[in-house]
Amino acid sequence: MSNAAKTYPPSTEMAEGAHVNAAKYDAMYKASIEDADGFWREQAQRVDWMTPFTTVKDVDFTFGQVKINWFADGELNVSANCIDRHLETRSDQTAIIWEPDNPEEAAQHITYKELHAQTCKMANILRDLGVGKGDRVVIYLPMIPEAAYAMLACARIGAIHSIVFAGFSPDALASRVNGSEAKVVITADYAPRGGKATPLKTNADQALLHCKDSVKCLVVKRTGGQTTWTEGRDFDYKALAKDAADICAPEAMNAEDPLFILYTSGSTGQPKGVVHSTGGYLVYAAMTHEVTFDYHDGDVYWCTADVGWVTGHSYIVYGPLANGATTLMFEGVPTYPDASRFWQICEKHKVNQFYTAPTAIRALMGKGAEFVEGCDLSSLKLLGTVGEPINPEAWNWYNDVVGKGTCPIVDTWWQTETGGHLMTPLPGAHATKPGAAMKPFFGIKPVVLEPASGDIIEGNGVEGVLCIADSWPGQMRTVWGDHERFEKTYFSDYKGYYFTGDGCRRDEDGDYWITGRVDDVINVSGHRMGTAEVESALVAHPKVAEAAVVGYPHDIKGQGIYCYVSLMADEEPTEELRTELRNWVRTEIGPIASPDLIQWAPGLPKTRSGKIMRRILRKIAENDFGALGDTSTLAEPEVVDELIENRMNR
Numbered sequence: 001m002s003n004a005a006k007t008y009p010p011s012t013e014m015a016e017g018a019h020v021n022a023a024k025y026d027a028m029y030k031a032s033i034e035d036a037d038g039f040w041r042e043q044a045q046r047v048d049w050m051t052p053f054t055t056v057k058d059v060d061f062t063f064g065q066v067k068i069n070w071f072a073d074g075e076l077n078v079s080a081n082c083i084d085r086h087l088e089t090r091s092d093q094t095a096i097i098w099e100p101d102n103p104e105e106a107a108q109h110i111t112y113k114e115l116h117a118q119t120c121k122m123a124n125i126l127r128d129l130g131v132g133k134g135d136r137v138v139i140y141l142p143m144i145p146e147a148a149y150a151m152l153a154c155a156r157i158g159a160i161h162s163i164v165f166a167g168f169s170p171d172a173l174a175s176r177v178n179g180s181e182a183k184v185v186i187t188a189d190y191a192p193r194g195g196k197a198t199p200l201k202t203n204a205d206q207a208l209l210h211c212k213d214s215v216k217c218l219v220v221k222r223t224g225g226q227t228t229w230t231e232g233r234d235f236d237y238k239a240l241a242k243d244a245a246d247i248c249a250p251e252a253m254n255a256e257d258p259l260f261i262l263y264t265s266g267s268t269g270q271p272k273g274v275v276h277s278t279g280g281y282l283v284y285a286a287m288t289h290e291v292t293f294d295y296h297d298g299d300v301y302w303c304t305a306d307v308g309w310v311t312g313h314s315y316i317v318y319g320p321l322a323n324g325a326t327t328l329m330f331e332g333v334p335t336y337p338d339a340s341r342f343w344q345i346c347e348k349h350k351v352n353q354f355y356t357a358p359t360a361i362r363a364l365m366g367k368g369a370e371f372v373e374g375c376d377l378s379s380l381k382l383l384g385t386v387g388e389p390i391n392p393e394a395w396n397w398y399n400d401v402v403g404k405g406t407c408p409i410v411d412t413w414w415q416t417e418t419g420g421h422l423m424t425p426l427p428g429a430h431a432t433k434p435g436a437a438m439k440p441f442f443g444i445k446p447v448v449l450e451p452a453s454g455d456i457i458e459g460n461g462v463e464g465v466l467c468i469a470d471s472w473p474g475q476m477r478t479v480w481g482d483h484e485r486f487e488k489t490y491f492s493d494y495k496g497y498y499f500t501g502d503g504c505r506r507d508e509d510g511d512y513w514i515t516g517r518v519d520d521v522i523n524v525s526g527h528r529m530g531t532a533e534v535e536s537a538l539v540a541h542p543k544v545a546e547a548a549v550v551g552y553p554h555d556i557k558g559q560g561i562y563c564y565v566s567l568m569a570d571e572e573p574t575e576e577l578r579t580e581l582r583n584w585v586r587t588e589i590g591p592i593a594s595p596d597l598i599q600w601a602p603g604l605p606k607t608r609s610g611k612i613m614r615r616i617l618r619k620i621a622e623n624d625f626g627a628l629g630d631t632s633t634l635a636e637p638e639v640v641d642e643l644i645e646n647r648m649n650r
């Protein structure tokens with residue numbers, strides 16, 4: 001990418017009307033770094049406190065004694081902040097617009113008053129099922145309003161939710177129910193998506209076979225389709241909601257009490273439970289939602305993510321609702337019934353801010369501009385992207401075809417761990433460049449480090465690994481049940497810093513570009529996947545002796561999953577076995593982990609100490625084997641020639 005990328009300055013209208021313009025950004029950023037306490041003390045007033053805090057920040061990034069506390073002696077309730085405090089002025093305003101999978105089915109407009117009643121009902125039902133403050137609840141739901149009610153109901157009674165993406169397998173669900181020792185799983189009979197319906201309850205039934213008998217199952221009947229029922233364990237949500245009281249007093253929670261756990265992939269081992277706090281998280285989600293998307297009262301805002309991912313937590317539910325926004329929730333997929341669905345919805349609900357992922361943009365770009373051009377997109381004011389680096393071609397299409405050159409694009413870089421945006425251009429303050437995350441958000445101190453030495457690289461026109469030098473309120477607090485793993489993952493490689501796992505470039509102008517993961521995490525359609533997870537699924541198959549998994553460039557998904565598989569002696573490498581392995585991984589983890597390419601590997605390139613040389617496997621998968629680099633430490637160099645000869649990505 002050239003350093004002289006084209007830049008798109010904010011329009012005069014944006015610069016004048018936005019919450020933050022260039023001068024304000026500079027002054028606020030300076031204040032946020034020089035006086036973090038003062039800055040966040042003021043920003044924390046955007047939420048209502050039941051007990052005001054006296055201390056703001058109490059943080060130590062020293063490996064071995066990491067602690068992160070924000071507003072630690074304050075008390076608040078997230079559900080009351082997202083609902084109750086708006087009732088005086090917004091009770092009849094739409095809080096959630098729900099657009100079902102099937103466009104023939106009616107959309108729902110849920111007002112703040114209704115959201116209050118539904119959340120209270122759900123909260124009372126959970127209490128009746130024995131859930132109390134600090135207990136865990138796993139949510140395994142499609143994109144239906146009940147997902148938001150469930151999240152807010154947990155927050156209301158002080159229970160900690162852990163959402164499992166509805167596309168995950170029964171095995172993945174079971175391991176998260178057990179890992180968090182949840183008391184209740186909330187699921188639906190079926191999950192309609194793209195005209196098909198996933199039998200979620202059947203998946204939950206299978207998962208619960210591997211969980212404690214005491215775990216209860218609350219079932220939202222979305223389609224009314226047939227399911228099996230275990231009396232005493234399964235409860236019909238809609239039947240219970242009819243009689244449940246629609247008021248429920250919100251619990252006073254400490255700012256540092258966990259709000260939720262969200263499992264995410266890392267470079268080693270099984271997914272870890274990222275823990276987010278109540279106070280700091282909400283302040284940060286609310287502020288970033290308002291400022292990054294320049295959300296104004298009366299706007300209709302739509303984030304296309306699933307609530308199973310962090311983006312859905314912060315930018316469908318908590319951030320927007322804390323701000324009293326109207327947030328759209330979509331059950332379906334961008335290409336059903338056809339590739340104009342997103343734009344139909346924008347037209348139908350007069351969406352003002354639209355936030356999606358590069359993989360969706362690329363897929364829709366491939367279908368042609370005519371699907372966009374038939375729709376009236378004049379309501380759009382701003383576009384956003386998240387999840388992976390966006391290639392300039394997709395950025396330009398988004399800008400020209402969707403935004404008609406009049407909508408700023410905010411390319412928001414952040415992570416499950418960060419709770420909210422860490423780097424993004426602000427629409428009224430910064431010029432944008434296709435593919436750049438541009439500027440740090442308030443309070444964020446990015447540092448670029450030399451990968452090997454960990455030395456700080458100063459100046460512009462430089463590249464290295466990206467760390468953050470100090471805490472921000474939305475930062476994760478720990479790994480559920482394993483604080484040591486938290487410290488080791490994020491604070492041990494580069495002492496004194498939070499290590500993001502991403503590489504980055506600071507260009508000649510001092511603007512930031514994320515270059516992708518520097519660890520063994522791959523990004524498939526914006527979904528994080530640890531190569532170790534796919535490998536351990538593969539080697540769990542009786543015919544597989546060894547497996548190594550790497551990412552390779554994929555036109556639509558960003559990265560595809562490339563597997564090198566060594567079979568047990570006497571096993572035949574057949575097409576049927578390939579299909580079997582693909583299906584195996586889908587059932588072990590979920591369809592998003594489905595291998596794209598499986599290469600039979602009689603041997604894997606290893607060092608003499610037995611370490612698989614992934615660098616070489618990555619190059620072969622990228623079809624870039626001319627540049628294999630140093631292979632002198634290989635135990636058997638000839639296995640490389642064999643792998644190149646039979647490579648799958650030509």
Ligand code: 6R9
Pocket residue numbers: 264309310311385386387388389390411412413414415416417437500501502514516517523526527528
């Ligand atoms: C929010 C979310 C985090 C990883 C992150 C990075 C990649 C996310 C990006 C981006 C370039 C962006 N990523 N946003 N890369 N530009 N705007 O996606 O969280 O699922 O935890 O993934 O995604 O590699 O480290 P999560």
